Amino acid sequence: CERTFQTRAVIVATGGLSYPATGSTGRGYEIAGSFGHEIMDCFPSLTALTPQNYDIRLQGLDLVNVSAMLHIDRDIAADEFGDLSFPDGGIEGPIGFKLSRKAVKAMRNGNKVEVVIDLKPAVALDALSARVAKEAAALSMPVHPSAQNMKDLLRKFMPAQMVLPFMDSNKGLTVDNLARCLKEWRFKIADYVGYRRAVVTAGGVSTEEI
Numbered sequence: 001c002e003r004t005f006q007t008r009a010v011i012v013a014t015g016g017l018s019y020p021a022t023g024s025t026g027r028g029y030e031i032a033g034s035f036g037h038e039i040m041d042c043f044p045s046l047t048a049l050t051p052q053n054y055d056i057r058l059q060g061l062d063l064v065n066v067s068a069m070l071h072i073d074r075d076i077a078a079d080e081f082g083d084l085s086f087p088d089g090g091i092e093g094p095i096g097f098k099l100s101r102k103a104v105k106a107m108r109n110g111n112k113v114e115v116v117i118d119l120k121p122a123v124a125l126d127a128l129s130a131r132v133a134k135e136a137a138a139l140s141m142p143v144h145p146s147a148q149n150m151k152d153l154l155r156k157f158m159p160a161q162m163v164l165p166f167m168d169s170n171k172g173l174t175v176d177n178l179a180r181c182l183k184e185w186r187f188k189i190a191d192y193v194g195y196r197r198a199v200v201t202a203g204g205v206s207t208e209e210i
Helices: 027-034 093-108 125-138 147-154 160-169 178-183
Strands: 039-045 049-051 061-072 075-086 113-118 185-192 200-205
Touching: 027 039, 027 200, 039 093, 049 093, 049 113, 061 093, 075 093, 093 113, 093 185, 093 200, 125 147, 125 178, 147 160, 160 185, 178 185
Parallel strands: none
Antiparallel strands: 039 200, 049 185, 061 075, 061 113, 113 185
């Protein structure tokens, strides 16, 4: 039977569109819209960003104390420091999530998005270059190092799992340019993981109305 209640406010907690497996269907937006609320454009947020030609060899890798910079059409849109991970969807983890909202919104608007990772943010480029040269000398690196020479050198700066993907995405690595590549590992972002795994739904009911 129907009952009528008198109250000063109503809280509707239906969830958004994220994680539909939990029952979130977006029905709450329909309810809010039926009461006259403006519904802003919805899109996945706090989600993984998928690099172009994502190298599955990176899956399961966790990076600690790195920085990641978000470029939108070559302009710097955000810069975060902390931990980052590579799940099956792409770039994620705490700082990946922080970058994702602006990144997803930009991609939906047709902008080009790139994430640039600094693997050694606590070390200045000059100091890192000097360390690379020192490690190369200790390994007796030739002027024109072989792939195996470069693998041995990279193991001084990163986990073994990262070595081959790093080499493949930074063609023409040398002792002279390695430091810059370590501080500017570039990923062109092609896509993002949708609502099935996004932590939250961006957009929805206009907060200016409530």
